[in-house]
Every structure is written in C-alpha cells, then in structure tokens.
Amino acid sequence: MHxxxxxxxxxxxxxxxxxRCRALGAVREFFSQSGxxxxxxxxxxxxxxxxxxxxxxxxxxxxxxPSPEVYMKRxxxxxxxxxxxxxxxxxxxEVGRLHHPEFTLLEWYRLDADYTALQEDCEGLLRFVCKAVxxxxxxxxRGNRVAVEGSWGRLTVREAFSRFAGWEPSxxxxxxxxxIDMVEKVEPNLGRPTPCFLLDYPASxxxxxxxxxEDPAVAERFELYWNGIELANGFSELTDPAEQRKRLEDAxxxxxxxxxxxxxxxxxxxxSLATLPPCAGIALGIDRLVMLLTNADAIDQVxxxxxxx
Amino acid sequence: xxxxxxxxxxxKGLKLEMDGEPYLVVDFEFSKPGKGQALxxxxxxxxxxxxxxxxxxxxxxxxxxxxxEEQEMEYLYRAGDKFCFMNTSSYEQxxxxxxxxxxxxxxxxxxxxxxxxxxEGRPIGIDLPNFVELRVMKADPGIKGDxxxxxxxxxxxxxxxxxxxxxxIEEGEMLKLDTRTGxxxxxxxx
Numbered sequence: 001m002h003x004x005x006x007x008x009x010x011x012x013x014x015x016x017x018x019x020r021c022r023a024l025g026a027v028r029e030f031f032s033q034s035g036x037x038x039x040x041x042x043x044x045x046x047x048x049x050x051x052x053x054x055x056x057x058x059x060x061x062x063x064x065x066p067s068p069e070v071y072m073k074r075x076x077x078x079x080x081x082x083x084x085x086x087x088x089x090x091x092x093x094e095v096g097r098l099h100h101p102e103f104t105l106l107e108w109y110r111l112d113a114d115y116t117a118l119q120e121d122c123e124g125l126l127r128f129v130c131k132a133v134x135x136x137x138x139x140x141x142r143g144n145r146v147a148v149e150g151s152w153g154r155l156t157v158r159e160a161f162s163r164f165a166g167w168e169p170s171x172x173x174x175x176x177x178x179x180i181d182m183v184e185k186v187e188p189n190l191g192r193p194t195p196c197f198l199l200d201y202p203a204s205x206x207x208x209x210x211x212x213x214e215d216p217a218v219a220e221r222f223e224l225y226w227n228g229i230e231l232a233n234g235f236s237e238l239t240d241p242a243e244q245r246k247r248l249e250d251a252x253x254x255x256x257x258x259x260x261x262x263x264x265x266x267x268x269x270x271x272s273l274a275t276l277p278p279c280a281g282i283a284l285g286i287d288r289l290v291m292l293l294t295n296a297d298a299i300d301q302v303x304x305x306x307x308x309x
Numbered sequence: 310x311x312x313x314x315x316x317x318x319x320x321k322g323l324k325l326e327m328d329g330e331p332y333l334v335v336d337f338e339f340s341k342p343g344k345g346q347a348l349x350x351x352x353x354x355x356x357x358x359x360x361x362x363x364x365x366x367x368x369x370x371x372x373x374x375x376x377x378e379e380q381e382m383e384y385l386y387r388a389g390d391k392f393c394f395m396n397t398s399s400y401e402q403x404x405x406x407x408x409x410x411x412x413x414x415x416x417x418x419x420x421x422x423x424x425x426x427x428x429e430g431r432p433i434g435i436d437l438p439n440f441v442e443l444r445v446m447k448a449d450p451g452i453k454g455d456x457x458x459x460x461x462x463x464x465x466x467x468x469x470x471x472x473x474x475x476x477x478i479e480e481g482e483m484l485k486l487d488t489r490t491g492x493x494x495x496x497x498x499x
Binding site for chain 1: 317338339340341342343344345346347348350365367369
C-alpha cells in the first residue's frame with residue numbers, strides 16, 4: 001500500500017484556482033453593477049508607452065504590452081466614460097516571488113474623476129470581492145493577520161518616508177536611495193491588517209500623472225499596499241499632450257542611455273490626449289490579490305502554470 | 310577570473326567571489342517598487358568565515374562567479390599543524406592547516422576519502438562521509454554494578470576525540486561514528 005500522493009504542479013493549486021475564478025467573477029459583477037463597460041484591447045502594439053524601468057517583450061516587430069493603458073486612454077478620449085479590462089500583460093525580465101514576466105492586470109478608468117474616486121473604488125471592490133469569496137473578519141497571510149473591513153490607512157509618501165526611513169524624498173530627489181528604502185524600510189510596514197494607500201509621489205516618479213495643483217512637488221499618484229505587497233498603482237491622468245510628449249521623450253532617452261528596449265513613441269495615443277477630458281485610471285495585480293485572499297507566499301501558487309512549467 | 314554574472318542572474322544557491330572571498334547566496338528576492346528600478350535583495354554568507362549579511366543590488370551590477378570545485382581527496386598523515394591530503398585524480402598532495410580542517414580532524418584516519426571544497430584551488434571546506442570507523446585508544450573499565458540501561462562512559466579515540474559510549478566498550482575496539490552528530494552508532498565486529 002502506498003500512502004496517497006501529495007498533488008504536484010497544477011493539481012496542487014486547485015483550491016486557489018477555484019477561489020481565483022470566484023474572485024474574477026466578483027470583480028466583473030462589481031464593475032458591471034457600477035456601470036462600467038468591460039473591454040478587450042490588443043495585447044500587442046507597435047509602440048507602447050515608454051517607462052524607464054519597464055521593458056516590453058518584442059513580438060514579431062511589435063511589442064507585447066506591459067499594460068493596456070495605451071489603448072484604454074484612447075477609448076476614454078473617444079468618449080467611453082467608465083471602462084475596465086482584465087488582461088494578460090508582459091514585462092521583460094521580471095521573475096520573483098511576486099513577479100512573473102506574464103501576469104494578469106485589472107485596469108479601470110473613469111472620465112471626469114481624479115485619484116480620490118479610484119481610492120473609493122478600491123475600497124468598494126476589495127470589500128465586494130472578499131465578501132463574494134466568503135472572507136470575513138481577519139484571516140492569515142504570510143504569518144500576519146489581514147482584513148478588509150475597518151478603516152484603511154492613508155499615508156503620503158512624505159509621511160511614510162519620514163516615519164520609516166527617516167528622510168523626506170520630495171526635498172532630496174535621490175531615486176536610487178528612494179527605491180532601496182522603499183523596498184527595505186517602507187513597504188514592509190504598509191497595509192496591516194487592512195490595506196493602505198500610499199499617496200502623492202514625487203513629481204519625478206509619475207510620468208503619466210497630473211501634478212497636484214496645490215503642491216506641484218508631488219503628483220496625484222497612489223499605490224495600494226496590503227500586508228506589505230504592492231497591489232495597485234493609480235493616478236489622476238496627465239491630459240496635456242505637449243507635457244506628455246516631453247515626458248515620454250525623456251523616458252525614451254533615459255531608456256536608450258540605460259541600454260533598455262527602445263521603440264517609437266505612441267503617436268496615436270499622444271494625439272488622442274488632445275480630446276481627453278480629466279480622468280483617472282488604475283492597474284491592480286490580480287495574481288497578487290489572489291495571493292492575499294488565499295494565504296499564498298508566491299505568485300507561482302495562484303497561477304495555473306508558472307513560466308516554463 | 311570566473312564567469313561574469315549580471316544581477317538578473319542572481320539566484321539562491323549561487324556562489325559569488327567578492328574581494329577575494331567566496332560567498333553563497335542563501336536567500337534571494339526580486340523586488341520592483343512601484344515604477345522604480347529592479348532590485349535584487351540577497352542574503353550572503355561568507356563561505357570561509359560563515360558571517361551572513363544582507364545586500365541589495367541593482368540591474369547594472371555585475372559579479373564574478375566564485376571559482377569553486379569539489380574534489381575527492383585521500384587523507385595521508387599529519388605533520389605538526391598541517392594535514393596532508395592527496396588528490397585522488399591527479400595524485401597531487403596538498404597541505405591543509407589545522408584551522409582550516411577544523412572539527413573534521415576528529416574523524417580523519419589514514420586513507421579516509423573526503424570531498425574537499427576548493428575556492429580558486431584553495432581548500433575551504435571538508436565534507437566527511439556520514440559514517441567513519443575509529444579505534445578506541447583509551448577506555449576505563451565499566452564500573453561494576455552500574456547496569457542502568459543507557460549508562461555511558463567517556464572514551465578517547467585514536468584521533469584524540471573524546472565521546473560517550475556504552476559501558477561495555479573496551480580499549481582497542483573499532484566503533485562506527487556519525488560524523489554529523491559526533492555520536493557513537495555501534496561496535497564494529499572485526
């Protein structure tokens with residue numbers, strides 16, 4: 001007699017994949033109830049939006065998109081008021097406990113709204129999804145307790161760095177030190193037990209975001225953290241075509257200097273900004289959300305297959 | 310110089326050379342904060358001193374892979390504070406200082422084959438077989454009347470190692486020892 005074998009590979013992830021399926025259903029129901037239109041845009045495009053630290057994956061002369069943003073904003077410019085999309089996205093070289101080079105992103109956008117509306121959406125969405133999958137009170141994640149009910153934290157980047165890293169980043173724009181302290185000192189403290197918004201990033205770190213009118217040293221950009229994990233990045237969109245072109249040209253030049261993947265500027269996207277009203281948009285990592293809902297340590301545990309499996 | 314590695318190739322278990330010393334990556338995590346740069350967070354252990362520390366690397370950073378090899382060696386003899394081994398493939402002899410041999414000295418007997426870890430040709434570690442056989446050099450007779458099960462007495466082995474064994478063990482006997490725990494396993498008939 002052999003003892004029953006422990007399931008391996010995809011079979012070992014069944015319970016988590018079942019919860020993932022229910023969570024995705026709940027996401028669609030939430031947005032549908034809130035009057036959003038689900039859209040599908042191409043995953044491959046000739047000219048993605050250049051970002052210094054995100055490399056797209058070349059595909060037959062075009063690129064697999066690191067985010068559907070380039071198409072989503074063109075839909076906004078065409079008059080679609082509330083849209084969302086759940087799509088596979090691709091980022092070269094990102095492999096780790098929280099990263100796959102191909103992962104699932106939920107993006108949503110609102111016309112005539114700013115980043116505060118997106119923060120309300122986040123709270124509503126996560127509460128709705130947790131309820132739908134039967135998570136109430138507190139539950140464990142990686143040795144900590146997490147919860148969705150109760151008040152969510154709100155910290156500005158300035159406050160968080162002063163508190164956890166002992167310096168103030170908008171006064172010293174040291175990007176290198178910012179990234180390292182963010183990872184080592186700030187992130188691990190954020191979003192416990194309930195999620196937390198980290199608000200108002202230094203202007204230099206928000207290439208596609210609008211500057212805060214009352215404090216132009218920072219941009220209206222936020223990240224959502226839960227148990228130290230970065231879950232979403234949202235902002236009030238920059239809608240000034242000339243300013244956007246300049247920022248993208250700078251990003252492309254910096255990428256070229258750093259030896260990253262380069263490509264043409266997304267001209268159709270830049271032109272569409274001319275008719276784009278004020279709006280806000282956000283991207284949320286579905287895999288990481290499922291990790292938090294299923295007490296998973298690594299992204300490998302919540303996807304049917306890992307890269308190369 | 311060994312192979313040059315980039316930060317993107319860092320993995321748990323990788324061995325790096327820095328400032329002439331070998332380091333093992335004992336823990337590794339890829340991080341990418343928000344729209345920021347890729348960061349490679351490592352816990353490194355100096356393979357000679359055993360000292361551990363954390364360090365974060367950026368995508369542009371480059372490393373030399375540590376030039377490490379494992380080689381089977383046969384222990385020959387001890388001369389003062391040097392232990393002499395022979396490479397079983399090249400028959401070359403190598404002298405290893407006592408400090409480098411460490412606790413392995415307790416189990417080394419003539420002609421014992423061990424795996425030696427070499428960094429740039431220099432020995433930095435000795436992997437013993439899990440079990441070795443050593444002769445008892447000195448043992449007091451068991452105390453009469455003390456028959457409580459599990460009772461032990463200290464004996465001195467041919468290498469100088471002192472350990473506790475059952476009372477019935479006598480001088481001159483061969484014992485099988487577990488090198489991982491240093492414990493007595495059984496008496497070897499012979």
